Amino acid sequence: MPDPQLLCHRCGAILTTGEGSFFVIKLEAFADPSPPNFTGLSERDLLREIDDLIDDINEMSEQELMDEVYRKMTILLCRPCYLQWIQAPAG
Numbered sequence: 001m002p003d004p005q006l007l008c009h010r011c012g013a014i015l016t017t018g019e020g021s022f023f024v025i026k027l028e029a030f031a032d033p034s035p036p037n038f039t040g041l042s043e044r045d046l047l048r049e050i051d052d053l054i055d056d057i058n059e060m061s062e063q064e065l066m067d068e069v070y071r072k073m074t075i076l077l078c079r080p081c082y083l084q085w086i087q088a089p090a091g
């Protein structure tokens, strides 16, 4: 069975393994891990904040929650796409 075809995630070019002609990019994204800042809130506001938070969480699916907190993916880019992308990875 032949290997599944690898495609550049940007331009769709067919990538050939073993030729050093493409790049593997591993992305790991986290939500800000510091605890929410509740200082300066009265006890009543604080309880309301927590209520809101629980409401938000209840409305989200497990997958959505996971995506919010942590996301990991691998993308493949052909050489020309990589060279463009790496200039402005967040662009």
Ligand SMILES: [Zn+2]
Binding pocket: 008, 009, 010, 011, 012, 013, 077, 078, 079, 080, 081, 082
């Ligand atoms: Zn490409």
